[in-house]
Amino acid sequence: MSNKTLIIGAGGVGNVVAFKCAMNADTFGEITLASRTKSKCDVIAQNVKAKTGVTINTAQVDADSVEELVALIKEIEADIVINVALPYQDLTIMDACAACQVDYLDTANYEHPDEAKFEYKEQWARDQLFREQHIMGLLGSGFDPGVTNVFVAYAQKHYFDEIHTIDILDCNAGDHGYPFATNFNPEINLREVSAKGRYWENGKWIETEPMAIKQVWDYPEVGPKESYLLYHEEMESLVKNIPHLKRIRFFMTFGESYLTHMRVLENVGMLGIEPVEHQGQKIIPIEFLKTLLPDPASLGPRTKGKTNIGVFVKGIKDGEPKTVYIYQVSDHEKCYEEVMSQAVSYTTGVPAMIGAKLMLEKKWYQEGVHNMEEFDPDPFMEELNKQGLPWQVMELDADASLEVKEA
Numbered sequence: 001m002s003n004k005t006l007i008i009g010a011g012g013v014g015n016v017v018a019f020k021c022a023m024n025a026d027t028f029g030e031i032t033l034a035s036r037t038k039s040k041c042d043v044i045a046q047n048v049k050a051k052t053g054v055t056i057n058t059a060q061v062d063a064d065s066v067e068e069l070v071a072l073i074k075e076i077e078a079d080i081v082i083n084v085a086l087p088y089q090d091l092t093i094m095d096a097c098a099a100c101q102v103d104y105l106d107t108a109n110y111e112h113p114d115e116a117k118f119e120y121k122e123q124w125a126r127d128q129l130f131r132e133q134h135i136m137g138l139l140g141s142g143f144d145p146g147v148t149n150v151f152v153a154y155a156q157k158h159y160f161d162e163i164h165t166i167d168i169l170d171c172n173a174g175d176h177g178y179p180f181a182t183n184f185n186p187e188i189n190l191r192e193v194s195a196k197g198r199y200w201e202n203g204k205w206i207e208t209e210p211m212a213i214k215q216v217w218d219y220p221e222v223g224p225k226e227s228y229l230l231y232h233e234e235m236e237s238l239v240k241n242i243p244h245l246k247r248i249r250f251f252m253t254f255g256e257s258y259l260t261h262m263r264v265l266e267n268v269g270m271l272g273i274e275p276v277e278h279q280g281q282k283i284i285p286i287e288f289l290k291t292l293l294p295d296p297a298s299l300g301p302r303t304k305g306k307t308n309i310g311v312f313v314k315g316i317k318d319g320e321p322k323t324v325y326i327y328q329v330s331d332h333e334k335c336y337e338e339v340m341s342q343a344v345s346y347t348t349g350v351p352a353m354i355g356a357k358l359m360l361e362k363k364w365y366q367e368g369v370h371n372m373e374e375f376d377p378d379p380f381m382e383e384l385n386k387q388g389l390p391w392q393v394m395e396l397d398a399d400a401s402l403e404v405k406e407a
């Protein structure tokens with residue numbers, strides 16, 4: 001019997017997921033793309049049809065409403081829901097999946113609209129419910145979180161007896177030609193990078209001022225880039241699931257122009273998430289900023305250059321110290337050529353499709369709510385090579401390390 005797949009969210013990532021599911025139609029069967037604005041789904045469906053010959057259905061849904069979601073899931077008799085709307089919708093979509101006994105997957109953990117804080121707590125709290133309903137929820141199946149978690153699981157399985165430190169290294173060296181734009185949803189992106197930094201060491205979270213710590217990493221195929229310490233959500237589950245871990249940090253590259261714009265926007269209050277009164281109307285500054293900035297989906301045709309995201313892992317194998325670096329390089333223009341999206345959406349959408357594929361094929365299947373590193377990394381790593389995200393492993397000198405300093 002053929003599967004039925006529901007994708008929710010028709011932004012940059014939703015576009016890639018729709019294309020990639022269509023390219024794997026044997027697994028995904030009948031595909032429906034639904035979002036708040038149906039016209040965006042229709043444009044994607046037309047492009048998918050023109051490029052792949054596969055027809056996908058489209059629908060309108062407000063994913064903040066469990067009732068509307070339940071009606072849609074039942075109408076199309078979905079076997080799986082791939083949530084690539086915004087993190088604000090995670091809980092409503094999970095609850096609708098539980099009500100309909102349908103498997104669930106997302107790429108970003110729940111974030112409360114009124115508080116710039118994201119964490120797994122409320123999603124993990126649905127584990128029991130998912131078990132009772134005999135369904136699976138796979139959390140964070142994008143690139144980071146997502147592939148980075150699988151890279152760590154792969155390092156653990158094939159290279160280490162004990163992992164002691166992990167540094168996640170995320171570089172986007174793409175140039176879209178605008179003085180300032182964000183590569184994915186501006187609100188989510190700016191909330192993430194303007195928040196305080198945080199890393200985990202010897203059992204404790206250590207908070208830093210935003211962008212206070214940096215290091216230069218020589219990213220293969222890109223070159224040396226300044227990379228800043230940020231909090232990033234995959235650390236929350238890796239701390240829980242990787243035994244013997246002593247420290248985990250996350251670094252991301254930012255160009256000077258991006259940082260200067262961000263500081264100015266922050267200083268003038270444009271990153272605020274509290275409503276302000278403007279000429280008798282209430283507006284939320286960061287939402288208004290989103291209206292002004294280029295739509296991330298429109299960056300695709302103009303972005304050139306590469307991304308490189310990987311994990312630098314140190315630990316012990318057979319009593320000897322060991323250092324391994326696993327990374328993936330994507331090219332913005334090649335991604336656009338294939339699926340009409342730049343590499344940031346591509347590197348998120350492809351792993352979302354792969355996670356869903358492994359769930360439908362029951363290669364990754366366990367009732368309850370799970371993170372990526374809980375599963376055997378090998379089938380996922382094989383799919384990455386087949387589906388457009390080939391990766392490399394470098395065994396470095398055992399004493400290789402990052403030179404971290406204050407920014």
Ligand code: NDP
Nearest residue numbers: 009010011012013036037063085087108142143144184185
């Ligand atoms: P976009 O803003 O481009 O797209 C979001 C889509 O969700 C839009 O189509 C929007 O609809 C839709 N949406 C928003 N609210 C609702 C709602 N209430 N009901 C129905 N649809 C809704 O975001 P991206 O595509 O860039 O990102 C998608 C997700 O991927 C985000 O959660 C983001 O955090 C995550 N992500 C994860 C990464 C990873 O590596 N793990 C990296 C990058 C992103 P409308 O068009 O009407 O506004």
